[in-house]
Amino acid sequence: MTLxxxxxxxxxxRATLYLHGRLDAxxxxxxxxxxxxxxxRIAEGGTLVLDLSALEYISxxxxxxxxxxxxxxxxxxxxxxxxxxxxQVRKVFEIVKAVPVNEVFTSARELDAYLDNIxxxxxxxxxxxx
Amino acid sequence: MVWRSIAxxxxxxxxxxxxLVLAVACGALFQRVRQQTLQQSHSEAAALANEAGNRxxxxxxxxxxxTQTLAxxxxxxxxxxxxxxxxxxxxxxxxxxxxxxxxxDDTPSLASPFxxxxxxxxxxxxxxRKDPTRYWxxxxxxxxxxxxxxxxxxxxxxxxxxxxxxDYAVAITRDGHPIGLINADVSLDWLNGxxxxxAKPAGAYAFVLDDSGAYLAHDDPAMVGQxxxxxxxxxxxxxxxxxxxxxVAPHPQAEGQPVWIYFTPIExxxxxxxxxxxxxxxxxxxxxxxxxxxxxxxxxxxxLAMITLAVVRRTLAxxxxxxxxxxxxxxxxxxxxxxxxxxxxxxGRLTQAFDHMRTELALHIAELTRNAREQQRLASELDIAxxxxxxxxxxxxxxDAHCESFELHALLRPARAVGGDLYSYxxxxxxxxxxxxxxxxxxxxxxxxxxxxxITLAKALAPRAGSPRQLLSMLNRELCRNNESCMFVxxxxxxxxxxTGELVMASAGHEPPALCDAEGARLLELETGAALGLxxxxxxxxxxxxxxxGQTLLMYTDGITEATDxxxxxxGTQRMLDCLARLPTRTASGLADGLLAEVDRxxxxxxxxxxxTVLALSWHHALDDRNAPMLDLTIRASIxxxxxxxxxxxxxxxxxxxxxxxxxxxRLVLEELMVNMVQHGQAHAAGDSISLHMRLGGDAVLVxxxxxGQPFDPLQAPxxxxxxxxxxxxxxxxxxxxxxxxxxxxxxxxxxxxGNHLQLRFLHPARTEHDHDAHPEH
Numbered sequence: 001m002t003l004x005x006x007x008x009x010x011x012x013x014r015a016t017l018y019l020h021g022r023l024d025a026x027x028x029x030x031x032x033x034x035x036x037x038x039x040x041r042i043a044e045g046g047t048l049v050l051d052l053s054a055l056e057y058i059s060x061x062x063x064x065x066x067x068x069x070x071x072x073x074x075x076x077x078x079x080x081x082x083x084x085x086x087x088q089v090r091k092v093f094e095i096v097k098a099v100p101v102n103e104v105f106t107s108a109r110e111l112d113a114y115l116d117n118i119x120x121x122x123x124x125x126x127x128x129x130x
Numbered sequence: 131m132v133w134r135s136i137a138x139x140x141x142x143x144x145x146x147x148x149x150l151v152l153a154v155a156c157g158a159l160f161q162r163v164r165q166q167t168l169q170q171s172h173s174e175a176a177a178l179a180n181e182a183g184n185r186x187x188x189x190x191x192x193x194x195x196x197t198q199t200l201a202x203x204x205x206x207x208x209x210x211x212x213x214x215x216x217x218x219x220x221x222x223x224x225x226x227x228x229x230x231x232x233x234x235d236d237t238p239s240l241a242s243p244f245x246x247x248x249x250x251x252x253x254x255x256x257x258x259r260k261d262p263t264r265y266w267x268x269x270x271x272x273x274x275x276x277x278x279x280x281x282x283x284x285x286x287x288x289x290x291x292x293x294x295x296x297d298y299a300v301a302i303t304r305d306g307h308p309i310g311l312i313n314a315d316v317s318l319d320w321l322n323g324x325x326x327x328x329a330k331p332a333g334a335y336a337f338v339l340d341d342s343g344a345y346l347a348h349d350d351p352a353m354v355g356q357x358x359x360x361x362x363x364x365x366x367x368x369x370x371x372x373x374x375x376x377x378v379a380p381h382p383q384a385e386g387q388p389v390w391i392y393f394t395p396i397e398x399x400x401x402x403x404x405x406x407x408x409x410x411x412x413x414x415x416x417x418x419x420x421x422x423x424x425x426x427x428x429x430x431x432x433x434l435a436m437i438t439l440a441v442v443r444r445t446l447a448x449x450x451x452x453x454x455x456x457x458x459x460x461x462x463x464x465x466x467x468x469x470x471x472x473x474x475x476x477x478g479r480l481t482q483a484f485d486h487m488r489t490e491l492a493l494h495i496a497e498l499t500r501n502a503r504e505q506q507r508l509a510s511e512l513d514i515a516x517x518x519x520x521x522x523x524x525x526x527x528x529x530d531a532h533c534e535s536f537e538l539h540a541l542l543r544p545a546r547a548v549g550g551d552l553y554s555y556x557x558x559x560x561x562x563x564x565x566x567x568x569x570x571x572x573x574x575x576x577x578x579x580x581x582x583x584x585i586t587l588a589k590a591l592a593p594r595a596g597s598p599r600q601l602l603s604m605l606n607r608e609l610c611r612n613n614e615s616c617m618f619v620x621x622x623x624x625x626x627x628x629x630t631g632e633l634v635m636a637s638a639g640h641e642p643p644a645l646c647d648a649e650g651a652r653l654l655e656l657e658t659g660a661a662l663g664l665x666x667x668x669x670x671x672x673x674x675x676x677x678x679x680g681q682t683l684l685m686y687t688d689g690i691t692e693a694t695d696x697x698x699x700x701x702g703t704q705r706m707l708d709c710l711a712r713l714p715t716r717t718a719s720g721l722a723d724g725l726l727a728e729v730d731r732x733x734x735x736x737x738x739x740x741x742x743t744v745l746a747l748s749w750h751h752a753l754d755d756r757n758a759p760m761l762d763l764t765i766r767a768s769i770x771x772x773x774x775x776x777x778x779x780x781x782x783x784x785x786x787x788x789x790x791x792x793x794x795x796x797r798l799v800l801e802e803l804m805v806n807m808v809q810h811g812q813a814h815a816a817g818d819s820i821s822l823h824m825r826l827g828g829d830a831v832l833v834x835x836x837x838x839g840q841p842f843d844p845l846q847a848p849x850x851x852x853x854x855x856x857x858x859x860x861x862x863x864x865x866x867x868x869x870x871x872x873x874x875x876x877x878x879x880x881x882x883x884x885g886n887h888l889q890l891r892f893l894h895p896a897r898t899e900h901d902h903d904a905h906p907e908h
Binding site: 024025026056057059060061063064066067070071074080087088091092095096097098099100 | 769770772773791794797798801802805850852853854855856857859862865866868869872873
């Protein structure tokens, strides 16, 4: 099985990328290509959610792609949040300390609560955010 | 007790020696004096005997004179005979009786008067002619007629007068013709009186013997009339000398002691006067004098001995003290008071020397104690060193635990407490078994230390070296470093593929191993490199041998081949091969034990000169199918081939029922490593093939990866910085290796001429406790 990608963009503020299959040295190129297409569509300070529910496997090549995505998002003041990583992926993340724990969510509900929280903070005190 | 004292011995010696001298001198003197005493006694006794003889002669002469005168007077006047006889009898007291008897033919008318004196002194007369017996026919008469000059007759005992009498007869002649005779009876009482009156020495006795050998008189009246003892008579007949010595006295009074007898003949008769003197009585005075002298002398000697004892005791008193102190010294006590050296004589010098000796001894003992303690410390250290060295060596016997495909038996016997021989074996990884045998130059502690260094280094380097030639090279470089003492070690190293029996080996100047099988034993002459520790640049050629089932490879040190017997013959290689071929057993332990026993027999009396090591490696059989690799393939180094391989691995593992998470771990690790190899291969245009062996072990999945590219040791890669967010990292690499190291339960890297070798081990999850990190809850 290889990698299958699908995107869902409710708004330019928030996009969700669904990853299916394996993200490894053979398939990371596909993700990189897809991101070239997707990233410009996300607004400044927007949020990219990587839904990993269907990602079975990740290797260092995949980690590098995800790191690139996070770097690009950060460069644009945005956030990259990870949703529901599966055991193998979670294990790899933990070994290399890939992502801060508060940016990994086990369910969509949790993620939504987090995003709402951010939304409120922006509304309440816009200036506090960098 | 007495003999232990010099003083006692000396005084007893003096006493005994002087006593001996005294005894000899006294003895000689005694003999001399005894001779003189004997001479004196002879002359005195002779004088005494002469005197007695003279007195007897005088008395007898008077009797003879009287009788002869009577015969002359009676001859012309026979008729007056009686008156004449009576007158004569009255004048001479010695006469007991007188008779004038005539032959009846010539004087038929004449009476033959006989007058005899009675005890009361009265004279009795009778006419013998009227006697019933006719006297003229008796012997005494007829014999008397012949005695014109007078002669003494035999004595006889007169029953009528109850006394011993002796007759003196003188013939009465007329015209030259005997007509009768005068017969005088002489009493012998006076004779005894004379004997008694003699001034005889004590114990002596006198006697008178007549011509027939009978006692006329004797100091012992009981002897009178008896015949003398035969020994006496015989001596008398043989010896004309005046004295004779009889060894046994003839008289019972003398109690069988030797006796001297002095004789004097009595003139006018054929009697002999004898004086018997017991020899004892002659010498008794001399004996007493000498006994007295001896007693005095002995007393003086005892006094001398006592004085000697006292003087020597006093002189040698310090010696006794020294002797008891010497006993103390023997017990180890050196502190004591010595007697003062009074005089510079031998004892004084000895005391001084003793004092000096004590001081020196104390110093010496202190030194010895120090040395002994040092020795003891060294010995105990050596003991510990031996234990440590023994601990460096693996066990004697090794049997492949999984499938018993090979067996190893090792024997090491140092010549001293510690030695320079070494052997070691260990599983290099899941598949390869490393074994080595070595011999350090020299013996003893330096060799043991060098051996420890070698064995430790070898163990440490072996996993990284991967092949014997590499291991020997690395070891050589390490041992050459700071090897000031120029010690070296010959080492044989082999790595056995425990699946196939393929043995890769290299030798650093070590004895060639011997290969034993059913056909016999032969040496494997290998090209070897220099011994380790000498030449930093030395190279070590590699050799490969595939062991067949039943074959045993025997490694040894020169302690075997150079064992010498009492004739300085070496055991040698040929003897070893013969022995190995001859041994009935083919097992590793049998061959090793048998060879060692043979060497021991050979060098039995010469003793072990060098450390001895024997190591036998027996190959039983190749691995069976169960343990055959799941995957064994070689691919081109490209991403697509790598991913094909990953799929195949995953499929195989799934087919073997390996759990998903383990499969994913394996996949991740293999992907990371192989992608790395591909990328490195591309970067350096060197490697273009990767081989992979995968096998299911008892409790783990074992994977070997070989890549003929540039050396790259993933274990040496630095730990990547992990700031907690990948987006914060500046570098992009390093994560894959980190993952590999985290995921694989065991990772061994080696590099050799064939490239990089990686051995990986993943615990089979079914048999190990789960790692909770690997199973986050859903």
